[in-house]
Amino acid sequence: MSSPSRWEIFRRTVMGRAYPRVVGMQRERSWLFFDTLLPLLQVSAFVFIYRAIQAPPEFTGFVVLGGAMTAYWLNVLWSMAAQFYWEKETGNLELYIIAPTSLMAILLGMAIGGMVGTTVRAAAVITLGLLIFRIEVSIVSVPQLLGVFLLTLLALYGLGMLFSSLFLLYGRQASHLSNLLQEPVFLVSGFYFPVRALGFIPALGASVIPITLGLDAMRQLLFPTMMAQFRFLDVRIELGALAVLSIGFLWLARRALSYMEALSRREGRLTIRGQ
Amino acid sequence: MESTRSLRMAAWLGWQIESNWASPFMFAIYSIAKPVAGALILVLMYMVIAQGGLQHPLFPQIFVGNAFYIYVAMVLMGVSQAVIEDRERYGMLKYVYVAPLNVHAFLLGRGLTQATMATVAVLIMLFFGIIVLGIPMPPATVDWGMLFVAWLFGLAGLAFQGIFLAGISLITARHGYYIGDAVAGALYLLCGAVFPIDVLPRPLQLVGQALPLTYWLEALRRALLGDGAGELLSSLSDRVLLLILAGSMVLLAVLSVAFYRWAENRAREKGLIDMQTMY
Numbered sequence: 001m002s003s004p005s006r007w008e009i010f011r012r013t014v015m016g017r018a019y020p021r022v023v024g025m026q027r028e029r030s031w032l033f034f035d036t037l038l039p040l041l042q043v044s045a046f047v048f049i050y051r052a053i054q055a056p057p058e059f060t061g062f063v064v065l066g067g068a069m070t071a072y073w074l075n076v077l078w079s080m081a082a083q084f085y086w087e088k089e090t091g092n093l094e095l096y097i098i099a100p101t102s103l104m105a106i107l108l109g110m111a112i113g114g115m116v117g118t119t120v121r122a123a124a125v126i127t128l129g130l131l132i133f134r135i136e137v138s139i140v141s142v143p144q145l146l147g148v149f150l151l152t153l154l155a156l157y158g159l160g161m162l163f164s165s166l167f168l169l170y171g172r173q174a175s176h177l178s179n180l181l182q183e184p185v186f187l188v189s190g191f192y193f194p195v196r197a198l199g200f201i202p203a204l205g206a207s208v209i210p211i212t213l214g215l216d217a218m219r220q221l222l223f224p225t226m227m228a229q230f231r232f233l234d235v236r237i238e239l240g241a242l243a244v245l246s247i248g249f250l251w252l253a254r255r256a257l258s259y260m261e262a263l264s265r266r267e268g269r270l271t272i273r274g275q
Numbered sequence: 276m277e278s279t280r281s282l283r284m285a286a287w288l289g290w291q292i293e294s295n296w297a298s299p300f301m302f303a304i305y306s307i308a309k310p311v312a313g314a315l316i317l318v319l320m321y322m323v324i325a326q327g328g329l330q331h332p333l334f335p336q337i338f339v340g341n342a343f344y345i346y347v348a349m350v351l352m353g354v355s356q357a358v359i360e361d362r363e364r365y366g367m368l369k370y371v372y373v374a375p376l377n378v379h380a381f382l383l384g385r386g387l388t389q390a391t392m393a394t395v396a397v398l399i400m401l402f403f404g405i406i407v408l409g410i411p412m413p414p415a416t417v418d419w420g421m422l423f424v425a426w427l428f429g430l431a432g433l434a435f436q437g438i439f440l441a442g443i444s445l446i447t448a449r450h451g452y453y454i455g456d457a458v459a460g461a462l463y464l465l466c467g468a469v470f471p472i473d474v475l476p477r478p479l480q481l482v483g484q485a486l487p488l489t490y491w492l493e494a495l496r497r498a499l500l501g502d503g504a505g506e507l508l509s510s511l512s513d514r515v516l517l518l519i520l521a522g523s524m525v526l527l528a529v530l531s532v533a534f535y536r537w538a539e540n541r542a543r544e545k546g547l548i549d550m551q552t553m554y
Contacts, residue, residue, distance in 0.1 A: 034457050042460030045469060049317070052333065052470035053325040089364060090551075173297060180305050183312035192316055197323045230323075 013101040017109025021079070022116045035071070036124040040132075043067030043125065046192050047133060058226035059193075061137060062219055064129035066191035068122040069211055072156055073185060075118040077178040080110055080160030081167050085174035103257055107164055111157035137222045144235060145221045151242035152214025158249030159210060165256035168264050185209060190216065194230035203232050210245050213238040281376035285384025289353070292360075293388055310345055310396040311403060317341055317469060318408065333471070335410045336504035340468040340492045342400040346393045346433060347462060347488065352455030353389025354382050354437025358444040362549065369549040378539075379438060379532060386437050390430060401499075412499055421513055422498035428520035429491035435527035442531070442538035446547055462488055471505025480507065487523035490516050 004012070046063040087093040096106055129135065139145060167174040188206040189195060195203045195212055206212045217238040220227040233241075294302055317337065318329065325331040362368040371381060404410040440454050447454070463469065465479060466488035472480050483489050484507065493503045494516045503509060511519075542548050 034454065038457035038461050041464045042457075045460070045464040046320075048464065048470050048474055049320060049337075050324065052474045053321065053331065055324040059324065086364075176297065176305060180308060183309045183316070187312045187316050187319070193320050193323050197319050 009101050010105045013099075013105035014109040014112060017106050018113035018116070019109075021110065021113025031121070035121045036128070039067065039071065039121075040125050040128050043129060044132075056226060057135070058223045060133050061135040061223055062194065063192055064126060064133065064135060065218060065222070066215060067129070068125040069215055070186065070191055071118050071122045071125065072115075072153065073189075073191075073211055074182070075114045076156055076160035076163070077181055079114050080107075080157065081163035081181075082174045082178045083110060084164050084168045085170055097261075103261060104161075104254060107161045107253065107257070110164070111161055114160070115153055115157060138224060140221045140224050140235075144239070145218065148214055148217040148221065148235070148239060148242065151239065151246055152210050152218075155210035155242050155245035155249055156214070158246055158253055161253035162249050162256055165253055165260045168257075168260045185211075188212070194219070194227070194232070196230050196232045200232075207232075207241065208245075210242060210249075213241055213245075217242075277375065278377040278380040281378075281380035282384040282387070284376070285357075285381040286387040287384075289357070289385040289388030290391075293392065306392060306395055307399055310342075310400050313345075314338065314341060314400050314403060329408055333504065335404075335412075335500055336471075336496055336502070337469050338404050338408070338410055339401075339496050339499055340504065342397050342404065343492060343495050344459075344463065344468040345396045345400065346390065346430060347468075348456060348459035349389040349393040349396075350386050350430070350433040351437050351440055351459050354386035354434065355440035355444045355455040357382055357385035358441045362445075363551060366549070366551075372548060379535065382438055382441050383434055386434050390434070416501060418498040418501075418513075421494065421517070424517055425491060425494035425498060425520060428517070428524050429487070429495070432487050432491070432520065432524040432527050435524070435531040438531040438535050439527075442535040445535075445538045445542045446545070462486065465489075466492060467504060467508075468492055471507070473505040473507050484508075487520060487527070490519045490523075494520060 043064055043066075046067065047060050050059045050063065084093060087096065096103060130137075167177070170177070186192065188198065188202065189209050189212040190198065190203070190206070191211075195206060195216055198206065203212065213233070216227075216232045217235045220231050220235050232238075297305065321331060321334055321337075322328045325334070358368065361371060371378065401412070405412050437455065440458060444454055465472070465475070465483045466486050467483060468488075472483040472489060475483060489508070490511075493508045493511075494513070496503045497513060497516070508516075
């Protein structure tokens with residue numbers, strides 16, 4: 001029997017790592033409550049803040065969209081960035097290292113599985129939000145909207161893969177740093193308000209986080225009238241920037257992974273637990 | 276004696292887990308950045324939309340509610356996540372049960388660490404609000420007695436709610452890791468932390484009025500600002516508010532301990548004390 005080719009091993013690794021995140025996570029039905037209904041309640045709080053201060057109804061849509069996208073950011077932080085630290089703690093990391101496959105394939109499988117699993121949750125939050133709050137959308141262009149969404153995910157999970165590589169070196173700092181990157185990123189990326197409110201330069205700086213541009217572009221494509229006064233950049237510029245970020249982060253992730261793995265081996269950190 | 280020792284050692288352990296991963300400077304940044312970022316989200320929402328921006332009459336009430344809400348997330352998470360972390364990450368939960376300690380006191384001790392950190396964060400937020408945002412809170416006008424009593428009763432009630440969630444964590448998979456955070460997020464909607472419960476639909480108002488947290492935040496606002504938020508609770512006197520808090524604290528203590536005992540027995544029957552579900 002001939003050995004599988006490198007590409008076959010790569011493919012199997014990706015599928016194998018994605019499988020638990022797509023199938024396994026759905027087996028515990030508690031996700032229906034914890035990952036959809038409760039986040040929706042949290043989003044609703046921001047909706048009612050805007051209602052209390054008599055914001056235009058489009059802001060409800062901004063909040064629901066931003067709230068749904070928080071699922072992706074949290075997935076990147078906790079299921080990508082901190083994952084290798086977790087694998088180190090449970091003893092899986094050394095198995096990944098000695099397995100006849102690449103860590104890049106494992107990261108890619110994690111990313112794909114995370115994207116699919118989280119999309120189910122985000123879709124549920126958006127659908128329920130649209131129905132409950134009776135949000136009206138005016139889609140400017142469906143292809144552009146899909147393009148923005150897919151490029152945002154690609155860039156975001158590329159960033160997640162980069163974080164995974166960087167966090168390979170960390171011990172418990174990994175989970176705390178992931179924790180630290182929640183509210184500050186919700187603030188600077190404009191999850192709950194148009195990012196333009198921060199000012200042009202801060203928003204430009206925040207654009208390194210793909211969700212910043214993705215959210216702004218999606219809001220422009222779904223609520224064009226209101227976003228005319230709050231938009232950050234033209235949708236086409238944001239699409240281009242997201243494409244650049246996607247390629248950039250994936251390339252950086254690959255480079256960082258090689259470097260960090262070598263560094264971790266030299267410093268003996270690949271198998272340290274309880275740091 | 277055993278309870279006191281369990282509480283003390285758990286608090287020490289919780290502090291070590293929370294703090295010894297970083298230098299004091301990094302830890303200080305970590306402790307400040309999160310709450311301030313949360314406050315700034317609210318500030319920017321008001322600046323973008325509200326008539327009068329930060330001078331909007333609701334803003335001080337909302338800011339104070341948002342500041343003290345830090346306790347809710349951190350205490351609920353601290354107590355409930357202790358179960359998941361000890362079970363899944365450190366594999367120590369079974370040893371906790373084997374050790375000669377009081378499990379309830381152990382969990383409360385872990386929550387005590389989070390409460391201490393939350394206190395620092397709340398104080399930072401309040402100072403930020405007073406100094407940077409100009410929220411009027413002159414010390415001479417603060418009802419310190421009411422503030423202390425309300426704070427204590429509310430915090431104790433939160434700790435017992437954390438015990439309740441810890442019981443749920445004991446019998447659920449790793450999804451329960453975020454149960455404290457998720458429940459805190461849900462309560463954010465219902466307890467009037469960031470908007471008066473008057474704006475909620477009537478059925479949700481009724482839910483909000485059944486939550487001890489609603490009265491806790493109202494009492495804290497009255498103590499600090501001299502006035503609560505919204506009309507629904509304005510008819511309640513300060514004394515009634517404090518009585519509601521005291522009564523709910525006792526009720527939560529009884530219910531949470533009873534539920535945790537039930538969850539514990541169920542976990543033992545099903546062999547869940549040392550289950551692993553992180554994958």
